[in-house]
Amino acid sequence: MKRISSFPPIIFKDSKILILGSVPGIKSLEMQEYYAHPQNKFWTILFEIFNENLKKNYVEKIKFLEKNKIAVWDVIDSCEREGSLDTKIKNESHNDIAELLKAYPKVQTIFCNGQKSFKNLKKMLGEKPNVSIYVLPSTSPAHAITFEKKLSEWSEIKNFV
Structure with missing residues (x-):
């Protein structure tokens, strides 16, 4: 089984979440872009929350x-996985989220895109993290709830920026 690796974080000095x-x-x-699968609703939801037209260009x-x-990142630095499902992840190593938070102290809130990132993050940061953590429904097409339900729950982000 092939080992895969995550991307570097996308983060800015004034990132709050x-x-x-x-x-x-x-x-x-393949695309070397976060959330590149056309059926993943990550970008669609974010642009909708902020009342902006979805951009196709990754730089935009x-x-x-x-x-x-x-800011955007992944909890897993590398792992073995067949396909794209989180349930197939094995032998994972984690990104140093605590170190990132130290380097970017304006980040006070973390939103986890799905249960896998939430469970891994809780293990990494322990019971009393110094940031607020929320779990949101996965934007993946594999998570079969309606777009409207995902959008409604993800809209909470707007209260923190």
């Missing part, structure tokens, strides 16, 4: 994150 996924899927790894998406003080 950090959105953590688990690890990039096959399409994201990064500028959108910066403007809205949002």
Whole structure:
């Protein structure tokens, strides 16, 4: 089984929130872009929350994150996985989220994109992290709840930027 690795964080000096996924899927790894699968609703939801038209260009998406003080990373640095499902992840090593938070002290809130990132993060940061942590429904097409339900829960982000 092939070992895969996550991307570096997208973070800015004035980022206030950090959105953590688990690890990039096959399409994201191919494209070298966070949330590149066309059926993943991550970008659609974020742009909708901030009442902006969805940008196709990845550089424009990064500028959108910066403007809205949002950072993006994954909890898993590398792992073995067949396909793109979190349930297939094995032998994972983690990114140093605590060190990132020290380096970017304006980040006070973490939103986990799905249960896998949330469970891993809780293990890493322990019971009393110095930031607020929320778990949101995964934006992956594998997480079968309606777009409207995902959008409603993700809209909470707007209260923290």
